[in-house]
Amino acid sequence: MSRSSSRKPRERDEALSCVLKAIRNHRRMTVQQVADLMALNKRTYERFEAGEGFLKVDRIFAFARATDSDPYANWASVKMGAPDFAIACIDSKLLLLCVAHARELFLQEGADLANLQAAPIVEALKVAFTMLSAELDRSRKAANRWLGDPGDPGDPGDPTAED
Missing domain, CATH: 1.10.260.40 (lambda repressor-like DNA-binding domains)
Incomplete structure (x- = not known):
């Protein structure tokens, strides 16, 4: 060995x-x-x-x-x-949800899933994960606004914020 x-x-x-x-x-x-x-x-x-x-x-x-x-x-x-x-991933169950959706696709499409090529899977996942990243960004900005973080460019009280 x-x-x-x-x-x-x-x-x-x-x-x-x-x-x-x-x-x-x-x-x-x-x-x-x-x-x-x-x-x-x-x-x-x-x-x-x-x-x-x-x-x-x-x-x-x-x-x-x-x-x-x-x-x-x-x-x-x-x-x-x-x-x-x-x-x-502990609270969002990110991968569990990915597997659950893959299962749903399999239940809907069956053995035809074997005909999927990697490129459209990658493109679909890029879109999905870009959306999730944008949601995390929105959540961070909302938390910063709620906390009154002066470092948040979206804060109207921030003198460096763009008009």
């Missing part, structure tokens, strides 16, 4: 451990609380959170239910090695 292939599971386990701990801490939950909600004994959960043992998809979904998080974002965070992605 090559050295790089023997490291991959360990790296995945470490990433999983970081993601699970970050989500549990973000939700301000104890190990025992999550273990109870997952119907696991505490030691079994501790091993799962440590990234030990065989990873089961069912356990990722049980953890997501227990912590009210996005199971697909949790898994993507493990693959990316970026626990902050799971936290960013």
